[in-house]
Amino acid sequence: MSEVARQFVMAGFKEPELMLVAAKRMRETVKGEVEAYTPYPVHGVDEALALPKSIIPKMVGTGALFGVCGGYTLLYWCSVIAYPINVGGRPLHSAPAFIPITFECGILLSALTAFFGVLAWMGYPRLYHPVFESPGFRRASIDRFWISIELAGDDPNKLQAELKELGAEETDFVTEQLQ
Amino acid sequence: MADLARTISPSITPEPLIEGPDDDLTLTDSVFAPVWKPTAKGWWFLFMICLGGTGMLFSAIGWTVYKGIGVWGNNIPVAWAFGIINFVWWIGIGHAGTLISAILLLFQQKWRTSINRFSEAMTLFAVICAALYPVVHTGRPWFAAYWLFPYPSTLGIWPQFRSPLTWDVFAVSTYFTTSLLFWYLGLLPDLAALRDRSTGKWSQRLYGIFSLGWRGAGRHWRDYMSAYTLLAGVATPLVVSVHTIVSFDFATAQLPGWHTTIFPPYFVAGAVFSGFAMVVTLIVPAREFLGLKNVITLRHLEAMNKVILATGWIVAYGYAVEIFNDWYSGSRYELGHLHEKMLGPFAPFFWMQMFCNVVVPQIFWKRSLRRSLLVMWIASIFVNIGMWLERFNIIVISLHRDFIPGSWAAYAPTIIDVSLFVGTICFFGMNFLLFLRFVPSVAANEVKELAHEMRHTHV
Known part of the structure; x- marks a missing residue:
């Protein structure tokens, strides 16, 4: 465990297409790592996050x-x-x-x-992850499409506003709980 | 296939694979509903019957271990009987699960989505039942591992690897392991969804632990899908190899009725045939009681009945080749076997097998019968019986009349044999009821993915 609690800006979307656009935009403009969370594999996530091929x-x-x-x-x-x-x-x-x-x-x-x-x-089993801090994230396994941006010097408020503009249904700012 | 059908004839539009509202939340909740609902009285009723039967199974195993395997009906010359009949029968039933989940996944058959979890569970429990028989048949199950697996012991004795029976050990244990891993990996996203939908503290914790903390990240889905597809890829040749090796147990012997090269393909087809029948037997009542009619539609059932019809013909071809080879060999022993099979003391079993496996499936040529729940349920039970009789006939008829008339003898199972068989059916039923109660029997994440695809491409 790292000593410094990681912080994430998160955004939930109703439609996977909106999420993909937002994920792509974030990846291109933000310093921190962008991740997408979906209830089922969504076509286009690999491209939006520019993921390399699986090992x-x-x-x-x-x-x-x-x-x-x-x-x-x-x-x-x-x-x-x-x-x-x-x-x-x-x-x-x-x-x-x-x-x-x-x-x-x-x-x-x-x-x-x-x-x-x-x-x-x-990296499983890993029962805790900071993204679980957001109450709305519970729907990420059901019917919502989330992205998270690990903060690395960006302004969380500005990011949240930008995500809202990109069509996010809700946004959140979470901090890792260290033991 | 659907695309091809549309290109050939634009008027053919297949029925939807998901009926009713198809938004993600409704689908999730309808699939998870049986898990949340309070336990029904009917469930308890069936569970108690199965629990009783399981008690009987373990009593019969206990008695066998205490007295020795002499309490079974098999003896020389019928040295293999109920033990191996039931072993092959159960393994065969298991194969449809892998076929549905792995082979249909590789062929991208969308209709597998609603029934794969269900059939994979069936595979797991069927393989457990199957594996019980050879282990108990050793007489001293606690030694079984020592006789069967190559593990270093101070005696320095190693298994005989030129025997198909040792191949069987590797095939069946690999098959069980792979099926379990494949099933659990497929279950992960749904366990996470159950964790996120549950309200009770304990259910959240338990489903949370079993989901291993799955959060559905894009990086994870990429690796997950890759691993899942690869598991399907290795399970496909595996399932073919398992029943091929099971058939080698017989085919490598010189006994008339066993010594034939048609056995591997014919056993594999028979396994698929009986397995699909068992899926129909289980799924027709289950979808009714669990309220899963919107995701397990008549189109799914009809597709399964078509597979039963097709594999039924492969099995029928196998029977024809067996009979032809007996005749064409010109060997008096092979001809004698044929005579015994058709006219001997066990002939009614043979003709019953022909009726169940060759005649009964032909009703599925007619669309209305293929889509009638009652008809398909009864027909599937006939096929289950027919396939059990097939294994009985292969084993008992071949063994009870071998080369020397002096060694001919009749065979009858004992009450212990019957208790073991009925016991495994109940044990299977008990596991299956527990599965239906605590685990979503339809893969919610896959159904949602399919619904998403259907909304966008109108599959």
Whole structure:
């Protein structure tokens, strides 16, 4: 936790389109980081916030590779090195018979990486965030489209007025509660 | 598909996937209503029945563990019976959930949105029921992990990886893990919405904790959607691999009736067929009682019935190939198997299977029957029964007449077998009722996204 409480100017919009315009404008004119909050993925947020591509596919790809290599290595080590048994004269290294488990290990590791990787990358679980200080933000998961601007030297009152002009239904100014 | 249909014939306008008012707040509240409403008497009634059945299940498991698996009806030559029949049946039911949630997501089939959460939950509980059987069948479940998973023990003994049964262990446990993660990840935004809509202190806290603090940030949605789609992407080949591997349990044996290459595709199609039937069986009453008719419309149900009809034909093709191969092989054992199947002591089961799985789905050719709630509900129960009989016939008919007449014997389940089977149905029902009570059974965020899309593009 940082020692200095972060401050955010927030604005809630009824329509995603208005929010997108405002988010884009804020990103271009304000120093602090702009974030958008929507109840469902809205097309255009990535462009409005100029987000780079997600890292998740690379993460999952790496997981899959580890799964496949690890799975096959496990099978090979168990069947050939650690516990070689002759079953009906079949080769100890029975590559075709190793395919199904190798495949499943690849899937398992991809799934685990996708789930835990994405949560860790997004920083969850994290039950508290300053944006929750705004009472109106409770509708951000239901039917309102919010943006937040972390203050980095801008005047909060001026920002709020500007957001109102951009069509915000309500605006707010919140401060992080430090323990 | 919708676009294609409109290009070909502009007069075709599909029915809306969401009926009635479609603003975000109304949709959220209608989807969440069953969670907030006080517990209905009917729910308690069903829950108590299922709880009783679950008690019976665990008593039967306890008795099996205490006395040994001799209390089951299977013995040589029918060494596999209810245990594996029910295992395959439950796993198959689970597959439709993954199909609906993953494959239809990748194909961008919009109609999956209202039913995916529901079917994913069905998958989870079905896989739990399925996994119970092989674990209990080991006789000493506390040793199961030691026999099945390659974990380092002081004995230095490792599982036999050339056996499809070990493949099964990996397939089913991967399948359960992936389904659980996929379901929970899909649930996150809705848990956050429940947190924000709830008024009670405890419900806020609990839903808050389970939502992990989700706040729907744009950066998060980007990564979230990427992870969700990738999970769907890995779940798709997974679901095909799981039932393929289940079919290898049989297909790699030399027994007439098992030793056939049609098994993998035919098992996968059968799984989808029975799974969709189970979704219909559950969803028809659930949408009625939970008041979800505006989001789970007749169009959804009709689409599911079309899938049942289509996969029913793949299954029918599988039956035809089996029969053809028995005849074409010229092997007296294969022919003997065919004779036993059609005219032997278990022949009524075979003909009942044909009736349930091949004849009954044909009613779905007619649009009015495809859209009749009562007809589809009864038909889906026939398919569930038919698919159970299919597994019974594959396993018992093949095993009870093998190569040497001296080893032929009849098979009958014991009361413990029946209690285990009925018990898992009740256990499944109990889990499902708890799910309907505490978790929104329709993905609210996805329905809202769809409604948003519909408002803007008139899908």
